Amino acid sequence: MDTLKTIEKLAKAAQNEALPMFDVSSYVLGQMRTVQVQRANLLPIEFFTALAAVAASIVIVLSVVAWQTIVNPMAQLIAPLQESSLW
Amino acid sequence: MSIYKTDAASYNIAVENLDYNDICDSLAGDQKAFERLVIRYQPRIIRLMWRFSRDRQTCERLVQDVFVEAYFSLKTYKAKAPFEHWLSRIASRVGYRHFKEQDKEKQTLPLPDFDIAAADSQQQQADPEKAAELLYWLLAKLPATDRLALTLVYLEDCSIKDVADKTGWTTPAVKMRLSRARKKLKEIAEKEKISERFEWTL
Numbered sequence: 001m002d003t004l005k006t007i008e009k010l011a012k013a014a015q016n017e018a019l020p021m022f023d024v025s026s027y028v029l030g031q032m033r034t035v036q037v038q039r040a041n042l043l044p045i046e047f048f049t050a051l052a053a054v055a056a057s058i059v060i061v062l063s064v065v066a067w068q069t070i071v072n073p074m075a076q077l078i079a080p081l082q083e084s085s086l087w
Numbered sequence: 088m089s090i091y092k093t094d095a096a097s098y099n100i101a102v103e104n105l106d107y108n109d110i111c112d113s114l115a116g117d118q119k120a121f122e123r124l125v126i127r128y129q130p131r132i133i134r135l136m137w138r139f140s141r142d143r144q145t146c147e148r149l150v151q152d153v154f155v156e157a158y159f160s161l162k163t164y165k166a167k168a169p170f171e172h173w174l175s176r177i178a179s180r181v182g183y184r185h186f187k188e189q190d191k192e193k194q195t196l197p198l199p200d201f202d203i204a205a206a207d208s209q210q211q212q213a214d215p216e217k218a219a220e221l222l223y224w225l226l227a228k229l230p231a232t233d234r235l236a237l238t239l240v241y242l243e244d245c246s247i248k249d250v251a252d253k254t255g256w257t258t259p260a261v262k263m264r265l266s267r268a269r270k271k272l273k274e275i276a277e278k279e280k281i282s283e284r285f286e287w288t289l
Contacts, residue, residue: 002282003276015244018215021130022150023126
């Protein structure tokens with residue numbers, strides 16, 4: 001007999017097997033509540049993360065400005081002396 | 088009149104309305120409404136997930152995963168098809184993920200007890216449990232995608248269109264995959280001499 005026909009017959013028989021019965025509703029509800037509590041706990045973390053991000057951006061802006069205006073301290077040594085009138 | 092946004096024939100107006108109300112209530116934060124959906128659909132999902140794992144504990148975990156995933160994706164449900172179809176798509180995805188995990192772990196299942204199954208040869212019919220066990224064992228030798236396609240066709244009696252709906256593959260892709268999977272399964276079954284072992288299939 002053709003092997004695939006045999007498998008099809010096996011499948012037909014397998015479709016009638018007795019299935020296990022259990023209830024997952026309490027577990028699913030529990031998971032839903034747990035995730036919602038976790039999400040609620042995440043709120044302060046999200047708030048402080050946002051606060052830290054704002055602080056970091058202010059520091060970055062200030063440091064860019066500072067970087068642009070910074071002067072090499074050694075430049076003073078090699079800079080030509082200021083002419084000063086003796087009298 | 089069907090509440091679903093397609094021309095597809097409604098399968099049961101009463102169930103559709105019940106589902107729709109429970110979905111709306113769940114989205115509004117009523118967990119009891121989602122519990123009602125779980126209770127309504129868990130026998131069907133258990134049946135489907137049993138095809139993906141014959142271990143009771145694993146099956147239970149898979150069913151739980153399906154409903155938890157459904158709850159958190161409920162916002163994406165557009166009522167284009169009955170809720171049951173949407174749920175079975177999630178279930179197929181969860182089952183496929185389980186097959187892929189098994190592939191990664193390279194789990195080898197023990198060969199089912201052929202002698203006990205063959206003892207039914209006088210009755211000219213297979214013991215459903217033994218037949219399912221043997222078929223599961225054979226399908227486990229295939230890669231995850233082939234296994235998914237054949238599991239849905241053989242054990243859930245799905246048509247090519249149903250497989251395409253559940254997996255998100257195109258119809259020609261399903262046809263091609265099924266044809267290749269059948270060829271591979273035939274080779275495995277011939278190697279294991281399945282036909283010779285089961286005279287009840289005559």
